[in-house]
Every structure is written in C-alpha cells, then in structure tokens.
Amino acid sequence: AHASARALASPLLDDVQEVLVSEQHIARRVQALGQQISADYRGREPVLIGILKGAVLFLSDLLRALTIHASVDFMAISSYGTGTQSSGVVRILKDLDHPIAGRDVLIVEDIVDTGLTIRYLLDNLRSRRPASLRVCVLLDKRERRQIPVELDYVGFEIPDRFVVGYGLDYAERYRNLPFIGVLRPEVIRDQGGR
Numbered sequence: 001a002h003a004s005a006r007a008l009a010s011p012l013l014d015d016v017q018e019v020l021v022s023e024q025h026i027a028r029r030v031q032a033l034g035q036q037i038s039a040d041y042r043g044r045e046p047v048l049i050g051i052l053k054g055a056v057l058f059l060s061d062l063l064r065a066l067t068i069h070a071s072v073d074f075m076a077i078s079s080y081g082t083g084t085q086s087s088g089v090v091r092i093l094k095d096l097d098h099p100i101a102g103r104d105v106l107i108v109e110d111i112v113d114t115g116l117t118i119r120y121l122l123d124n125l126r127s128r129r130p131a132s133l134r135v136c137v138l139l140d141k142r143e144r145r146q147i148p149v150e151l152d153y154v155g156f157e158i159p160d161r162f163v164v165g166y167g168l169d170y171a172e173r174y175r176n177l178p179f180i181g182v183l184r185p186e187v188i189r190d191q192g193g194r
C-alpha cells in the first residue's frame with residue numbers, strides 16, 4: 001500500500017525514510033487501549049484531557065474506541081527549550097475549559113521523551129484535586145527518560161529517534177501522515193530554518 005502510494009509521488013510521503021509504526025498497528029493498539037480503559041473506568045465517567053496539538057489524532061481515535069461515558073477537554077502548552085531538547089519549563093497557552101476537582105482525569109499525550117513535560121502536567125493537574133489522575137500516551141521513548149514518571153497506558157515503546165505522523169509534527173508539518181515514521185535526513189536539514 002505504501003509502495004503504490006509512493007507511485008503517486010506524494011510530496012508528503014516522499015519525505016519519509018522509514019515507517020516505524022504502521023497505520024494498521026496503530027488502529028489495532030488504539031482499539032485495545034480503548035477496551036482496557038473502558039473496563040478500568042467502568043461505572044465512572046472520566047474526562048480525557050488532550051494535549052494540543054500532537055495528541056489530537058490519537059485522542060479522536062481513542063475516544064471512539066471507548067464504550068463508556070466520557071468527556072473531553074484540551075490543554076495547549078509550550079515548553080521552553082532549544083530545538084528538540086525539552087527543558088521542563090512549561091507555559092500554559094490554553095487552559096482547561098472546566099474544573100476537574102473530583103473528576104477522574106486521564107491525560108492523553110502523544111509522546112513521552114525526557115518525561116519533563118508530563119511531570120509538569122501531572123503536578124499541575126494534581127494540584128486541582130481530581131478524584132484520580134492517570135496518563136495514556138501513544139509513544140514512549142523510554143531510553144531518553146531523565147526523570148521517572150509512571151505511565152498508566154502506553155501504545156508503543158519506540159527507540160530514540162525523532163518521529164513524525166499521526167499528530168506529531170516537524171516544524172508543524174507531517175501531522176497528517178497516517179503512520180508513525182522517520183524523516184529523511186535531508187528533509188530535516190532543508191527545513192530546519194523554516
């Protein structure tokens with residue numbers, strides 16, 4: 001399917017060096033996570049908090065895989081840091097629309113790398129006194145971890161490579177790739193100053 005798509009000379013697919021997690025693997029794993037979360041939260045009504053913008057595709061598929069009542073809210077954050085290096089100093093660009101005190105909260109994130117961002121989110125949301133607080137993350141780059149964080153639901157563990165697709169960007173591009181992939185090195189070089 002990928003080969004025939006490439007034959008169409010897509011300017012998007014041409015930038016991809018390698019597919020790490022296929023569309024089909026993502027779909028199957030997200031269904032399984034949805035079933036597990038539905039079972040774990042049975043009789044409760046969690047609020048899923050999507051972290052903009054990377055988690056949007058994952059959240060929308062996960063939400064459709066739930067068989068329990070659930071609501072959705074969003075936070076947008078920006079982390080200060082140089083290039084691809086996260087500093088752990090986080091600024092809230094958009095806060096939640098609704099209070100979460102007494103609610104069962106599930107953070108939905110695209111990827112945990114050093115762990116600094118998710119640690120900030122956990123500390124920030126915990127101070128609002130939710131009934132419970134868990135993390136569901138699509139991708140776990142475990143070997144890059146700088147501080148320990150407990151991840152309750154993980155889609156895939158991936159190696160230490162910069163990935164794009166299924167919501168994850170490089171310079172705001174490639175979020176619309178249906179799979180998780182790695183870009184060709186010359187793409188990173190050429191678009192680095194965009």
Ligand code: 5GP
Pocket residue numbers: 054086088110111112113114115116117118161162163164168169170
């Ligand atoms: P952490 O604070 O855990 O180091 O970084 C988490 C954030 O860094 C993610 O939410 C994401 O925005 C960004 N990030 C880390 N690794 C990658 C990657 O491989 N690809 C992309 N596109 N973003 C990444």
Ligand code: MG
Pocket residue numbers: 051052054055109110111
């Ligand atoms: Mg993120």
Ligand code: MG
Pocket residue numbers: 054168169170
């Ligand atoms: Mg990004």
